[in-house]
Amino acid sequence: GHDVAATKGKVSRGIAWVGVASAMVGVLDFVAIFIILAYWIPAEQYGIATKAVWMFPLLDLLADLGMSAAVIREKLERPVVSTIFWLNLITAVVLFGLLLVFAPILALGFYGHVVVGQMLIAYGFKLLWQNVYFIPLANLKRELRFKEISIARILGNLAEFGVKLATAATGFGVWCFVTGGLARVLVFGLVAQWYYPWRPSFSFQPRLVWRHLKFGLQTAGSALLAQLFGNIDYPVVGYFFGDKVLGMYKLAHEIIFEPVKMIAGVVVDVAFSAFARVRDSRPQLVDQFLSFTTLNLITVNTYIGIVFVAADDIVGLFDASFAGAGAAFT
Numbered sequence: 001g002h003d004v005a006a007t008k009g010k011v012s013r014g015i016a017w018v019g020v021a022s023a024m025v026g027v028l029d030f031v032a033i034f035i036i037l038a039y040w041i042p043a044e045q046y047g048i049a050t051k052a053v054w055m056f057p058l059l060d061l062l063a064d065l066g067m068s069a070a071v072i073r074e075k076l077e078r079p080v081v082s083t084i085f086w087l088n089l090i091t092a093v094v095l096f097g098l099l100l101v102f103a104p105i106l107a108l109g110f111y112g113h114v115v116v117g118q119m120l121i122a123y124g125f126k127l128l129w130q131n132v133y134f135i136p137l138a139n140l141k142r143e144l145r146f147k148e149i150s151i152a153r154i155l156g157n158l159a160e161f162g163v164k165l166a167t168a169a170t171g172f173g174v175w176c177f178v179t180g181g182l183a184r185v186l187v188f189g190l191v192a193q194w195y196y197p198w199r200p201s202f203s204f205q206p207r208l209v210w211r212h213l214k215f216g217l218q219t220a221g222s223a224l225l226a227q228l229f230g231n232i233d234y235p236v237v238g239y240f241f242g243d244k245v246l247g248m249y250k251l252a253h254e255i256i257f258e259p260v261k262m263i264a265g266v267v268v269d270v271a272f273s274a275f276a277r278v279r280d281s282r283p284q285l286v287d288q289f290l291s292f293t294t295l296n297l298i299t300v301n302t303y304i305g306i307v308f309v310a311a312d313d314i315v316g317l318f319d320a321s322f323a324g325a326g327a328a329f330t
Helices: 002-039 043-053 056-064 067-073 078-111 114-132 134-142 146-169 173-195 210-231 233-241 243-277 282-329
Strands: none
Touching: 002 146, 002 243, 043 114, 043 173, 043 233, 043 243, 056 078, 056 114, 056 210, 067 078, 067 134, 067 210, 078 114, 078 134, 078 210, 078 233, 114 134, 114 173, 134 146, 134 173, 146 173, 233 243
């Protein structure tokens, strides 16, 4: 009926907006990496940065506990949402404390670079800040307001692009991969609050959120395992082959796998909210699943075909950039 058509319309517009935002983010990230590696950071330093950066998504998942998914799934009463907020804030504070203690030990004991631990601690501030926007973001997703989310993403990534380049250009090296990310979430959080102003009440009633916490932990656990499985190769490559090889290996991932993840993420960002909206109607769920799967296959396979044809030229560009970075470093 009308509700089904309205939901499909919102989903289609959401995919379009998320697609535009993801394309802009992908281009900005590609250009930033190319410039940074061409002029300021050699492969070895890029490899050292990777030893910290690969853990950032894991920290995000640990800090969230999957509770944003619970907020997206259904409209909750204010005391419940406020309890979720305070629970996530406590988790972020505890996690930040653990980073202060254990990040330096990990950096020296396993990686052999002090800066890796410092980068992880600095990223801990992002875990604290994300509490400013994770409830507004979840509410925007639940309401399928992907236009606003996409605008916030674009503005945030423009900030990241500028700060990342400025940090690298002024001689702060691998710190650009932290400062850029912090600038992104700072702007994103402010814009998300602008679109969906939200403040927690002073309500903390854990008994109200047990069901949602159980659901969130299941969601976060599967996502955590997927991230770990997809990124555990970075420390392994770094440990056995050294920082320079790890930098080159990471670059290969940036060229091939990161765009594929971003393309798939266009559908993933919209899919959970859409499935939550129609979860009580099996025919709509099946129809939406088939639609998302078809769209994903078409876009991902198109990109893979482009890479297959243009791989030599792309690698040649980055070979030159690494050579230039190495010359500048020495």
